[in-house]
Amino acid sequence: MEAHKSFKVECLRYEDAWKLFEEKVGRDILDSHPNIPELVETVAKECGGLPLALITFFSEDYRIDIDQLVDFWICEGFLDEYDGIAARNQGYCIVGTLLHACLLEEEEGNRVKMHDVIRDMALWIASTFENKNEKFLVLAGVGLTAAPSVGTLFLNFNNLDEVDRGFFQSMPSLRVLSLSYNHRLWKLPHAISNLVSLQNLDLSNTRLEKLKESIKCLFDLKCLNLDNTIRLHTIPPQIISNLKKLQVLRMFLCGAIEQEEQSILFGGSELLVEELLGLDHLHLLGVTIRRLKFLKNCFL
Structure with a gap:
């Protein structure tokens, strides 16, 4: 996009988030069944005020232990070019890069989480691999x-x-x-x-x-x-x-x-x-x- 300046965009307040969510869902759908309003209010709260999440529907976040995440990467062969401690250090370096790029969010207890939208995008990318064995x-x-x-x-x-x-x-x-x-x-x-x-x-x-x-x-x-x-x-x-x-x-x-x-x-x-x-x-x-x-x- 050739942007030369970056700045943080805050999440929406709940009132504004609900208004955006309501506009995207549509009043007709919200009024079509008595159980729907309570369900969609729960979904809207899960979006945490993030505009992109409010206009799409995805699974909930999961807090990932960083040490276990690196374990998985090593055993999947993602870090095969490294050996022993070097592979683990490279794994931590990758986690740091993902955090810096906002593809992961930092959590307490040496954990990270992936926002629903990012997670869904990652699963979509994985599903498009030409090699059907890479699933x-x-x-x-x-x-x-x-x-x-x-x-x-x-x-x-x-x-x-x-x-x-x-x-x-x-x-x-x-x-x-x-x-x-x-x-x-x-x-x-x-x-x-x-x-x-x-x-x-x-x-x-x-x-x-x-x-x-x-x-x-x-x-x-x-x-x-x-x-x-x-x-x-x-x-x-x-x-x-x-x-x-x-x-x-x-x-x-x-x-x-x-x-x-x-x-x-x-x-x-x-x-x-x-x-x-x-x-x-x-x-x-x-x-x-x-x-x-x-x-x-x-x-x-």
């Missing part, structure tokens, strides 16, 4: 029951209690799987071992009780997120240590207070430390330290 599927909170064929699958916030035995059998190319915030999910099927290409597995904020032996078959796994799995009472030996390519392991508030004897979290920290020492590529570890002995063992 992304986001199904957060939609109650998915059938198994899609994709490379990235977000199933968070779906209120799942368990996953059908055959669900993962047709997904050998899946690289990123997020099952986070399924607060009823308590176990994973043995068929998860079929995800031979999986690089990122997010099980955070679930009620998972035991880490399956089948997970150690995920030889390409780079990121494993077990944050806030406070019902997890069993992590068998030689599962974590078998994930030789693991770069990121998140275990904040991981594990129930009472652990089974065969769990690496049982008793002291010796077994957990032994598992971690076998991970040559691990460069990011998040763990809740319940005993100072854990730190001592780590640095011996």
